[in-house]
Amino acid sequence: MADSKHGIGGLKYDTSKRHWPNEANVFIALILIVLVFEGLGLFTQGNSFLFDSKGRFDSIFNEQRLKIIILQVSIVGIIAIGVTQVIILGGIDLSSGSIVGATAMIAMSFAQVAEVNGSPNPKAIFLEQGWVDLPLIIPLIIGLFCGIIAGGINGLLIAYTRIPPFIATLGMMVTGRGVAKWWSKGRPISFPTEDFTLIGNGFGGWMPVVIFISLAILFFLILKFTVYGKHTYAIGSNEEAARMSGIDVNRHKVLVYTIAGILAALAALVLSSKNLTAQSGMGVMYELDAIAMTVIGGVSLSGGRGSIFGTVLGSLIFGVIISGFTFLRLDAYYQEMVKGIIIVGAVVLDQWRQRRVASRA
Amino acid sequence: MKKNLTKLALIKKSLATFALVTMLTTPVLAQTVGVSMAAFDDNFLTVLRNGMVKMAEGMNGVKIQVEDAQNDVAKQLDQINNFVASGVDAIIVNAVDTSATQAMSNAAKNAGVPLVYVNREPINVNTLPDGQAFVASNEIESGTLEAFEVCKMLRAMGKAGGAKAYVIMGDLSNQAAVQRTKDIEDVVSMDMCKFIKIIDKQTSMWSRDKAQDLMTNWLSSGESFDAVIANNDESAIGAIQAMKAAGLDMEKIVVGGVDATQDALVAMQAGDLDVTVFQDAAGQGAGSLNAALKLAKGEKVDKKVYIPFILVTPANMSQFLSKN
Numbered sequence: 001m002a003d004s005k006h007g008i009g010g011l012k013y014d015t016s017k018r019h020w021p022n023e024a025n026v027f028i029a030l031i032l033i034v035l036v037f038e039g040l041g042l043f044t045q046g047n048s049f050l051f052d053s054k055g056r057f058d059s060i061f062n063e064q065r066l067k068i069i070i071l072q073v074s075i076v077g078i079i080a081i082g083v084t085q086v087i088i089l090g091g092i093d094l095s096s097g098s099i100v101g102a103t104a105m106i107a108m109s110f111a112q113v114a115e116v117n118g119s120p121n122p123k124a125i126f127l128e129q130g131w132v133d134l135p136l137i138i139p140l141i142i143g144l145f146c147g148i149i150a151g152g153i154n155g156l157l158i159a160y161t162r163i164p165p166f167i168a169t170l171g172m173m174v175t176g177r178g179v180a181k182w183w184s185k186g187r188p189i190s191f192p193t194e195d196f197t198l199i200g201n202g203f204g205g206w207m208p209v210v211i212f213i214s215l216a217i218l219f220f221l222i223l224k225f226t227v228y229g230k231h232t233y234a235i236g237s238n239e240e241a242a243r244m245s246g247i248d249v250n251r252h253k254v255l256v257y258t259i260a261g262i263l264a265a266l267a268a269l270v271l272s273s274k275n276l277t278a279q280s281g282m283g284v285m286y287e288l289d290a291i292a293m294t295v296i297g298g299v300s301l302s303g304g305r306g307s308i309f310g311t312v313l314g315s316l317i318f319g320v321i322i323s324g325f326t327f328l329r330l331d332a333y334y335q336e337m338v339k340g341i342i343i344v345g346a347v348v349l350d351q352w353r354q355r356r357v358a359s360r361a
Numbered sequence: 362m363k364k365n366l367t368k369l370a371l372i373k374k375s376l377a378t379f380a381l382v383t384m385l386t387t388p389v390l391a392q393t394v395g396v397s398m399a400a401f402d403d404n405f406l407t408v409l410r411n412g413m414v415k416m417a418e419g420m421n422g423v424k425i426q427v428e429d430a431q432n433d434v435a436k437q438l439d440q441i442n443n444f445v446a447s448g449v450d451a452i453i454v455n456a457v458d459t460s461a462t463q464a465m466s467n468a469a470k471n472a473g474v475p476l477v478y479v480n481r482e483p484i485n486v487n488t489l490p491d492g493q494a495f496v497a498s499n500e501i502e503s504g505t506l507e508a509f510e511v512c513k514m515l516r517a518m519g520k521a522g523g524a525k526a527y528v529i530m531g532d533l534s535n536q537a538a539v540q541r542t543k544d545i546e547d548v549v550s551m552d553m554c555k556f557i558k559i560i561d562k563q564t565s566m567w568s569r570d571k572a573q574d575l576m577t578n579w580l581s582s583g584e585s586f587d588a589v590i591a592n593n594d595e596s597a598i599g600a601i602q603a604m605k606a607a608g609l610d611m612e613k614i615v616v617g618g619v620d621a622t623q624d625a626l627v628a629m630q631a632g633d634l635d636v637t638v639f640q641d642a643a644g645q646g647a648g649s650l651n652a653a654l655k656l657a658k659g660e661k662v663d664k665k666v667y668i669p670f671i672l673v674t675p676a677n678m679s680q681f682l683s684k685n
Contacts, residue, residue: 047582054583064607065581072574117630122623122683186403190624205606275569275599277624282570326578329561333533 022298022306025353026313029346033317037324049327065327067206069319073293074208075274077315078267080290081212081219082151082260084311087294088223089256090236090303091158091165096264096290098176099150100283103268105183107143108278110134111196112189123190136195143269144262150176151261155254173287180280190277200274208270213312215263220308232256236303292339293318296346300354317342391422394653395444396453397437399481401429405642406455409480412643413453413650423654434458441465445472451653453477460484466493475656479649480642486665494662496649500537502670503619503638504544504592510636510672511588511617512554518615521556524587527579528562529572529600531592538567541592541619560586565596572599580607587614594618594625594637601633621673621681629678639671639681 037049047053050062057063079096086093109125114132116122124132150172157168203210223229231252234242243249267286272278297314299306321342325335394417398410410427417425426449430437434457444452445468452474456462462483469476475492486495515524528545531538542562549557561579565572572591579586580603589604591597597618604614617636618625628634645668652662673681 056583062581062583064577064583068574068577068581071577116627119682188622188624191627201606271570275573276602277569279569279595281568322574323578323581326561326563326575327582331563 022350022353023310023313025349026296026298026310026317030313030317030320033320033324037320037327040328044328047327049324065323067209069323070209070212070316071205072322073315073319074212075267075271076286076289076293076318077212077312078208078215078270079264079286080293080311080315081215081308082263083287083290084294084297084299084306084308085219085223085232085256086165086260087291087299087301088236088303088306089232089253090239091253091257092291092301093154093169093257093260094166094287095150095154095169095172095176096260096267097283097286097288098173098180099147099261099264100268100271100286101180101280102150102176102183103143103146103265104272104278104282105180105189105280106146107139107265107269108189108192108196108272109184110142111136111139111192111273113191113193116191121191123188125184125189133193136193136198139196140199140269143265145265147262147265147268148258149261151258151264152254154261155257158257159250159253177280177284180282183280186280188277188279192273192276197273197276200270200272208274211266211270215266216308216312223308228252228255233304236305238304289318292343295343295350298346298350300350301347314346391424392450392654392657393448394423394425394451394453394650394657395440395447395449396425396427396455397430397440397444398427398455399430399437399457400432405640406480408642409455409646412646414646415643416647416650423650425650430457432457434461438464438468441468445469445474449474450657451475451477453479453649453653455479456481456483466490469493475653477649477653477656480645489664492656494652494656494664494666496645496652496666496668498640498645498670499667500540501544502667503537503640504541505548506638506670506672507541507617507619507636508545508548508590509554510674511590511615512548512551512557514615514635515557515587516553518587518613520587524557525560525585526557526588526590527576527586527600528559529575529589529591529596530562530564531567531596533564535567538564538592545590557588560584565591565599567593567595569595569599569602572596573603576600576603577607580604580609588616589614590617592619594620594622594628594634597634597637598624598628601628605633623682626673626678626682629673629675632675635674637673639673641668641671644668 034050041047041049050065051060052062083093083096110131112124112132113121120127121132126132154169154172157163158165200208223232231247234247235249235252239249268283271282293314294311295301296317297310299310321339322335396413398406400406413425414427417423428440430440437457441452441454452469454465454476456478459481462478463485466476466485466489470490478495480497482495482497528542530542533539548554549559563575565575576599589600591600597616601616604611611633615635616633618634619638621637621639625634625637648666648668652666655662
């Protein structure tokens with residue numbers, strides 16, 4: 001099979017030198033972690049982690065646990081889809097958590113009801129102006145617009161002032177949090193309209209998962225098959241080469257950061273809708289969780305490599321760990337410690353694998 | 362330079378007033394109290410401040426002057442020194458940084474002006490000089506009131522034979538979360554409430570979102586339970602949302618929180634939340650002014666004045682709807 005055609009542009013290479021797709025490794029890791037919890041569960045609780053050991057469901061699985069595993073990572077997962085693209089581009093986005101906070105506050109204040117239990121909504125921001133009971137489309141558009149602005153500013157700063165993405169998005173992180181606190185002077189904004197609550201609670205509570213998975217499939221295909229995707233990988237692999245070959249690198253950077261901003265804003269809408277409230281502290285640390293999911297999913301921080309599929313697997317590893325630790329009734333402290341070890345472990349493994357591949361090629 | 366000049370002017374002016382006041386020794390001696398708040402834009406502190414202002418307006422011959430320290434330690438100390446210089450009869454401080462209160466105590470003591478700390482416990486609370494006091498709510502009460510009421514409700518539901526509860530904790534680096542959790546455990550170890558077994562306790566970092574996920578994770582274990590005792594209302598609401606999404610009957614589960622926020626009271630009206638605890642912001646404001654006026658008259662005041670937390674249940678919730 002040494003003459004089979006694999007690789008880009010008809011370049012032939014020896015299939016014995018082919019390696020597993022990185023996503024396969026992540027998938028194996030996911031299975032291993034599930035098995036560890038399954039074993040520990042049987043050993044310490046006499047209970048199965050993923051299977052229905054108490055006869056509560058019609059299927060062989062513990063449906064409720066399968067649902068929460070993915071539900072609890074869906075919102076950060078939506079952010080991670082954007083962060084994955086930014087990291088493949090060779091950048092980083094620290095601002096997503098703050099974009100979530102600011103967008104949630106601003107959008108929610110246009111999604112409030114006029115009356116709660118027969119008395120005027122005590123948390124209404126625009127009650128005097130009469131901007132209550134507005135149709136769903138208004139908070140939706142305002143929310144996504146917040147994402148465009150924040151992400152667009154990130155992109156413009158990075159592309160045209162040439163400051164490092166770390167600094168530009170750090171600035172947006174601090175500023176965005178400030179906006180979130182300033183918007184209502186720190187007070188929480190609650191009691192949204194019935195329609196607005198559907199964004200996070202529709203489909204029997206599956207809505208966040210539906211949004212996350214649809215977007216994941218959409219952007220997986222976009223990254224794989226469109227010019228947008230090819231340019232993103234090209235810039236991430238070698239920015240100079242991409243520029244030489246005629247890609248408008250600056251414009252593309254603005255585009256990718258704007259998309260990341262929109263996805264963070266969408267996550268904010270889902271989050272505030274699911275919780276029926278917006279608070280200025282919402283989304284703190286989400287940017288780091290999103291980056292961690294991406295990195296665990298095998299996306300290289302040096303850019304140019306990885307896929308949305310890997311990120312989805314990374315988010316599932318996150319979900320399994322959170323649920324697994326609650327299942328074992330271990331304290332939250334250990335959860336954080338293990339999360340940290342897994343993040344570092346994933347990158348170490350990736351480095352080791354890259355070196356091995358490089359030495360074989 | 363300009364600052365010093367204004368200070369000098371203030372001192373002169375206050376000396377003049379002082380002389381005038383002593384000469385006249387009128388029977389109606391107006392009392393001025395200077396107040397330095399850590400921040401004007403904090404919701405809870407705003408209610409506290411308004412409680413103070415309202416009380417002063419209702420009294421004859423009491424004037425209060427409220428300043429905003431804008432979360433700036435240095436600004437707050439300047440304000441206190443300015444109060445001293447302008448000869449106020451007493452000072453009330455809501456400390457920006459509770460570890461920086463020694464300097465304030467010293468400044469007030471040297472000038473012989475009574476000083477009252479409100480809401481935030483000063484680091485030197487146990488060594489306060491004469492003429493100084495601390496007014497707040499005693500954190501030990503909130504968790505105890507909450508857990509004990511949950512215990513009583515479970516008993517009333519006929520579950521004294523054995524009941525199981527989940528505990529949702531706040532941010533573990535915060536003293537209130539640690540204290541409230543300890544209070545819950547203390548209540549559950551009392552003879553009367555021993556029937557409650559805590560299945561598990563985990564943190565939600567005070568957040569509704571994390572509490573919702575945590576509760577769903579607990580629900581997925583299929584373990585039956587009778588109560589959820591949370592360190593704050595937001596966590597309790599998150600747990601309620603998760604339980605309702607899973608189709609649980611909220612009538613059969615006792616849910617407790619702390620804070621008596623608007624959102625919580627609406628959840629209580631809906632019959633979902635059963636217990637919460639009200640921290641009396643306005644009461645703390647009025648209590649601190651009371652203490653300050655007494656100290657100014659040379660009366661004795663306890664070094665620590667505690668404004669009680671108030672238990673809120675469906676029976677009395679209507680009183681609290683417009684409070685915090």
